[in-house]
Amino acid sequence: xxxxxxxxxxxxxxxxxxxxxxxxxxxxxxxxxxxxxxxxxxxxxxxxxxxxxxxxxxxxxxxxxxxxxxxxxxxxxxxxxxxxxxxxxxxxxxxxxxxxxxxxxxxxxxxxxxxxxxxxxxxxxxxxxxxxxxxxxxxxxxxxxxxxxxxxxxxxxxxxxxxxxxxxxxxxxxxxxxxxxx
Numbered sequence: 744x745x746x747x748x749x750x751x752x753x754x755x756x757x758x759x760x761x762x763x764x765x766x767x768x769x770x771x772x773x774x775x776x777x778x779x780x781x782x783x784x785x786x787x788x789x790x791x792x793x794x795x796x797x798x799x800x801x802x803x804x805x806x807x808x809x810x811x812x813x814x815x816x817x818x819x820x821x822x823x824x825x826x827x828x829x830x831x832x833x834x835x836x837x838x839x840x841x842x843x844x845x846x847x848x849x850x851x852x853x854x855x856x857x858x859x860x861x862x863x864x865x866x867x868x869x870x871x872x873x874x875x876x877x878x879x880x881x882x883x884x885x886x887x888x889x890x891x892x893x894x895x896x897x898x899x900x901x902x903x904x905x906x907x908x909x910x911x912x913x914x915x916x917x918x919x920x921x922x923x924x925x
Contacts (some may be wrong), residue, residue: 746789748835749779753793756825756837756889757866760795763808768796768860768870770840775890776907777873782897788889793837796870798857809837828866840878850881851909872899873907888919895923901924 753773755889760767769777779787793883797805802823806816812838814825824836842857855874860914871879872894872906894900902920905913 749789749791749793752827752835752837754866756793756795756809756814757868759808759812760805761866763804763811765801765805765808766798766857766868767805767843768855768857768868768874770794770796770854770870770875771838771888772886774869775877775879775893777867777869778875778899779893779897781863782899786893786897788893792834795837796840796842796854796857796860799841802839805839816862846878846881852877852881852910854878873904876900876904876916877908877912880889880908883915891916891919892923895919895925901925 753769757767757769770772771792771794772788773793776787778789802816809816809825813828815828815831817824817826817831819833823839824833825835825839826836826914840854842855843853845853855870855877859871859874860868876891876894879891891900900916900920902925905917908916
């Protein structure tokens with residue numbers, strides 16, 4: 744039932760943003776799941792939240808779009824998110840990341856530009872694999888490394904990506920590729 748709620752939330756916000764003409768890209772675990780499904784649907788892991796990349800300048804239009812599907816904008820500990828009116832729990836929120844901006848000051852690169860996206864399914868804009876890999880390498884939490892391993896396992900990440908990354912991120916990816924025997 745919880746997965747149905749996540750899927751519903753994802754579909755509602757994506758549809759609302761599309762209808763409002765707001766450029767967005769799914770990022771995070773949902774993006775990983777959609778990319779992995781293009782190669783091996785049986786390898787998809789479930790994820791409990793929705794992360795969306797937006798241009799900061801589009802926030803007013805995005806807020807109006809979210810309001811049309813009963814979600815309101817909040818900032819919780821510096822993170823922008825859309826929360827359900829009936830259950831405003833940040834764990835169930837749609838978390839926002841800003842395109843072309845660093846998530847944290849110490850990040851070596853900004854988040855991808857909004858143009859770095861693809862439509863993998865009707866009504867679902869997803870950040871490119873290269874953009875997703877950069878974001879996951881910068882976050883570098885256990886769950887991000889698991890997501891990267893999933894992308895490696897289905898063949899979506901190859902060694903040629905290493906040459907496009909700053910040394911710190913390339914080292915992290917090289918370790919994961921080596922661990923997988925790639």
